[in-house]
Amino acid sequence: MLPPSPLRQLAPTIARRVRNPRTIARLASTPQCFAPVTESPSVRTQRWHSNHNDSRPPSSSSVNPDEISHFNALAATWWDPHGSSRALHLMNPLRHDFIQTCRSSSPTSSFTVLTEDSGDELPSSSPDAPTYSTTANVQKLRYLDIGCGGGIFAESAARLPTTESVLAIDPSPGVLAIARSHAKKDPSLSPKLTYLSSTIESLPTLKPEAVEKKFDVVSCFEVIEHVDHPALFLDHVAKFVKPGGWLVMSTIARTWTSWFTTNFMAEDVLGIVPKGTHDWNKYINEYELRGYFEETEEKRRFWGQPRAMGVVYVPGLGWKEVPGSEKVGNYFLGVQRLASEDA
């Protein structure tokens, strides 16, 4: 029997969804929009609901309710290999390739391994400390998948032999029900994979010193373009990345090409992506996203140099890496957390 995953302790949290006005605090248009994000989220966003017994600092949600209902409607065909999410299924292997590239680019990606090996980094008071004592667990990675949808990435991450655990969260209950019922179809998943109906904001914040509860890989794939306040969102996400761990994202650049391919062609003409999936105005250009991580001295100390990979969907062939295309359309961005102290 597996020891109870530290992740599971988060489980009772109920997702709190906040109806944010869609328009404010858009990060998208200029990099400067990233500037005020050091403020407390509660200052900048209106809170409509709060959890009645919540003693934690107030938090908001980055997630737009329209988006939730859109993805709920897509839930039924999520795992159909020829259904509406086919393009996502085809992209999934590239996500792993990208993570692999990121992690192998930096020797400090194995930060956790080194410290856990030496054994002196673990707080002796941690109730979870004994679970790290077996050598079998030492090198395995902890994943947090934000906006996991039907679990395409979360399942695949959990299947990797190098994975210790995957916590996958999504605020759309319909989609998450699909994810859970699909995970039942593979007996190898249940020991490693936990789904939670939650936004990142409603996950209990981890104490800065609780390094071992943080994640080696935090992923948000095709998520930022559906988020109302990307900068706030990323501020929040940062706290969950283990020092030495990686935050990996993928999204779409806001260009004429991407409007033509993802909105006009993919949704309207070819119908390979369900109509209404993308709001072109919410797309984020690579320099804008990169800008968030590089803008201030503080950020540059906290994060390493971002790495990008542009990918292009070729009908009939699937996704191909095309250097330079991150400026034009779909791209991945990965950034390693350097700082051991939370910002």
Add this chain to the structure above:
Amino acid sequence: MEAVARRKAAAYVCLSCTRQFQRHIRRQYHNAAPRPDIYDVVCVGGGPAGLSLLTALRANPVTSHLRVALVEAQDLSKVKSWKLPPSKYSNRCSSLTPTSAFYLDQIGAWEHLDQTRVQPYHEMQVWDGVTDARIEFDWAPGSALVEGTTIAYMNENLNLTSGLLKRLEQLGGVSVFEGAKVENITFGEETEDLDLRQWPVVHISGGKQLTARLLVGADGANSPVRAFAGIDAKGWDYNRHGVVATLEMEGEGWGGEHTKIAYQRFLPTGPVAMLPMPGKYSTLVWSTTPENASILKSLSPKDFVAMVNAAFRLSPVDLAFMHTQGANQDYEYSWRLQHTSFNPRAIPQTVVGVQEGTIASFPLKMRHADTYIGERVALVGDAAHTIHPLAGQGLNQGQGDVQSLAKTIEHAVTHGQDIGSIMSLESYVSERYTANHVLLGVVDKLHKLYSAESGPLVPLRSLGLNAVNALGPLKSFFMKQAAGSGTKLF
């Protein structure tokens, strides 16, 4: 009991799966329901394709953690210990292209074949029995296009399966169910926390049930796995039988020990091929009408040998007449031979004997499955396609399938995909289907083209053959395709 089961499981499965098992055991203890015996890959069929696939999976460190099982109706220990004296050869031989041989070497199986029984050949002589138009496939010395001197390797199928079994034994880790018939294939069940309704469950004789993440049908032309997956195979019967035999020749061949030659003559009834084995031995594949096949099988060894010699020398008319005789083909042949002119160096040496018990025949057909994959199902080898033997490509196609499927599984494992899902298996079909289909079509058309005795096609095909023969680069291209070493055209 539980401890034993756990230890057993631990021998095959990674840590997390072992935990999974333990959890199963615990739960099943309470529910008293049978615990599903879950494998990552269950391969039905222990022929060349199935054994190569398992060997490839076990030999690759990326896939070696997978829990794999083999279900085979035959007693495999007999195959593994298969041995014949150097003067005897099995009648079931195949031509292995250098590509196939290289792959077998990569997965560590080639060295386990008895190399003294493997015969590389370096030339091919192909000619039209009606017009005598000829194409000589030999590697022109000094040609820039030469990449190797071996066109292909002749090898007994049992030497291959026996070698693969030895390699698998060396690798270990395969649950082998031999002498086990597949009695039924059903789907799994849904329990509170597990939904195996899309997982194939193989019921084998003795009552054992194997639940498969990926069920591989390497179970031949009448594949039960294909039937389970509801995949149709289309094609036609050629109304031809392949007559095989192991022949003893007058010598080691015109090229001697080191330059062996394969011969094929297109007769209106079908091609007759003589392929070199080590020493003075050759193997025969004669595709002909079912009637002729049963006549050939009924002949005395002396008359059978005469018919084989006649098949490479006499005119189709003479040959047809000799099939109408009940006996004494030996006499008829020697008489007619005096009145036939041919270049003895351009045809195989004279056959002097046939090994007892090696004359057999099998019906020839062309089949191609509509697809090679279903949810948690993949087909390889003859289960996916059956080809006319005239180009010696059947086994090689199966090896190509295996190489592609093993690569597909490796990619799925490294990218966390479920190796049984359609999404993971798609690349296998897209890589192999068209390639196999083109080859099936080309070989099928060749068979039909040369079945014509007269008519407009006959001079045209001779023209084609002569033209190809005259054009060195084109010929070299064909040879490389045959050897599997050319540019990947298909």
